[in-house]
Amino acid sequence: MGEEFHDRDWRGDDWYADEFDDVSYVGCSFDDVDLTESRSRGAVFDDCTFSNCRLNASEHVGTAFTRCTFRRTSLFGATLDSCKLSGTTFVECTLRPLTVMGGQWSYVLMRGADLSKLDLKGVRLRQAELGEANLSDAVLRDCDLSGATLRGANLRGADLRGATLDGVDLATVRLHETQLDLAGAMRLAEAHGAIVDLGHEADQ
Numbered sequence: 001m002g003e004e005f006h007d008r009d010w011r012g013d014d015w016y017a018d019e020f021d022d023v024s025y026v027g028c029s030f031d032d033v034d035l036t037e038s039r040s041r042g043a044v045f046d047d048c049t050f051s052n053c054r055l056n057a058s059e060h061v062g063t064a065f066t067r068c069t070f071r072r073t074s075l076f077g078a079t080l081d082s083c084k085l086s087g088t089t090f091v092e093c094t095l096r097p098l099t100v101m102g103g104q105w106s107y108v109l110m111r112g113a114d115l116s117k118l119d120l121k122g123v124r125l126r127q128a129e130l131g132e133a134n135l136s137d138a139v140l141r142d143c144d145l146s147g148a149t150l151r152g153a154n155l156r157g158a159d160l161r162g163a164t165l166d167g168v169d170l171a172t173v174r175l176h177e178t179q180l181d182l183a184g185a186m187r188l189a190e191a192h193g194a195i196v197d198l199g200h201e202a203d204q
Helices: 182-191
Strands: 004-006 009-011 019-021 024-026 029-031 039-041 044-046 049-051 059-061 064-066 069-071 078-081 089-091 098-101
Touching: none
Parallel strands: 004 024, 009 029, 019 039, 024 044, 029 049, 039 059, 044 064, 049 069, 059 078, 069 089, 078 098
Antiparallel strands: none
16 A cells, blocks of 8 residues: 555645545545546545545546545546445545446435436445435446445436346336346335246146
8 A cells, every 4th residue: 555644635626636645644534636537546544524526527436535525526428447435435526427346335325316317237235325416317337335325316217227226216216117137026026016926837
């Protein structure tokens, strides 16, 4: 691990196109910092706050943003490749378009976020707070959504095939033209009070 910074504050800095490899920030705050087209690889941001920052067109590979808070921050055109966002909160942020390739996003809080049309295939979203989020036309194939909160979320046209939905209350989700596999369809039917019988033998 390279440089380490603890409990530092940065305000109004210009870090355009800077590179952050194997650097660690713990308990730091970034206010109105320009990180447009920045690059990070294997970096760690733990318990940090980003307010009114710009991470537009930035690229992050194997970077951890754990227990962080992003507030009114733009990630327009950013790339998150195998990143860890566990326990991180997003408030009034610009999150699309966004390129996502896998990653650990358990316990992330994105309530009311606009995630429409994002490809989140294979992202681990266990216990994520996605209530009221706009996930219309989003790709959630093979995501682990176990225990996630989706109350009031818009999943119109979303692809949920192969997603793990254990503990998810689909009865409170807005669905229309949503793609589900057999397991998901069964969970949806049960959420609406149906008793699913997979027996194939007719009564004689």
